[in-house]
Amino acid sequence: MAGLKLDDVLAVIIKCINFAAIKHKNQRRKDPEKTPYINHPIGVARILTEEGNVRDVEVIQAALLHDTVEDTDTSFDEIEAEFGVNVCQLVREVTDDKHLPKAERKRLQIEHAAVSSPGAKLVKLADKLYNLRDLERASPEGWAPERVQEYFDWAQKVVNGLRGTNKDIEDSLDEIFKRQCQLIV
Ligand SMILES: Nc1nc2c(ncn2[C@@H]2O[C@H](COP(=O)(O)OP(=O)(O)O)[C@@H](OP(=O)(O)OP(=O)(O)O)[C@H]2O)c(=O)[nH]1
Numbered sequence: 275m276a277g278l279k280l281d282d283v284l285a286v287i288i289k290c291i292n293f294a295a296i297k298h299k300n301q302r303r304k305d306p307e308k309t310p311y312i313n314h315p316i317g318v319a320r321i322l323t324e325e326g327n328v329r330d331v332e333v334i335q336a337a338l339l340h341d342t343v344e345d346t347d348t349s350f351d352e353i354e355a356e357f358g359v360n361v362c363q364l365v366r367e368v369t370d371d372k373h374l375p376k377a378e379r380k381r382l383q384i385e386h387a388a389v390s391s392p393g394a395k396l397v398k399l400a401d402k403l404y405n406l407r408d409l410e411r412a413s414p415e416g417w418a419p420e421r422v423q424e425y426f427d428w429a430q431k432v433v434n435g436l437r438g439t440n441k442d443i444e445d446s447l448d449e450i451f452k453r454q455c456q457l458i459v
């Protein structure tokens with residue numbers, strides 16, 4: 275979205291935050307404090323701007339919206355109508371098909387990582403960094419240590435397909451993998 279003026283950028287970003295906040299309004303994170311879910315997409319967007327120095331507005335919009343279709347009643351048509359075809363395509367790329375069995379979804383994330391667009395790779399990297407930091411802070415309710423370990427190991431495989439995209443975010447992810455994964459692959 276090259277050529278957008280600052281006030282237009284502010285307006286589209288606020289529109290995304292508002293849309294995501296309404297869509298996620300009844301959702302909480304899985305941590306013992308039951309943090310409001312909206313903290314996650316806002317935090318993913320913050321990782322991109324502050325830690326990754328990303329300034330692509332459509333990528334920041336996609337980060338704010340990235341879990342609306344996967345986790346709420348939002349449709350891709352709605353995203354496209356509100357935010358345009360480019361933002362919708364990015365959200366499409368980072369959305370798991372929840373109709374598939376969980377093991378298949380997890381396998382497809384590893385497979386799709388390397389063939390994603392640069393913008394989708396950025397959103398995925400920031401999503402993983404946020405979730406892994408969350409995991410180091412507190413285990414989601416009901417997650418045994420083995421399940422936590424499996425998530426760290428699986429996330430490393432997904433991130434391996436996303437490399438060469440943003441050095442600062444990848445370096446932060448590698449620090450976590452060094453602490454948490456037995457095998458650096
Ligand atoms: N670490 C952590 N994750 C939480 C918490 N609350 C909700 N989540 C979400 O849970 C998802 C990971 O849980 P899983 O059981 O592996 O996956 P699932 O919800 O898709 O079935 C992540 O989804 P996602 O964002 O779509 O990412 P991903 O699973 O594609 O990596 C993450 O955002 C929490 O308190 N801590």
Ligand SMILES: [Mn+2]
Nearest residue numbers: 314340341401
């Ligand atoms: Mn997410």
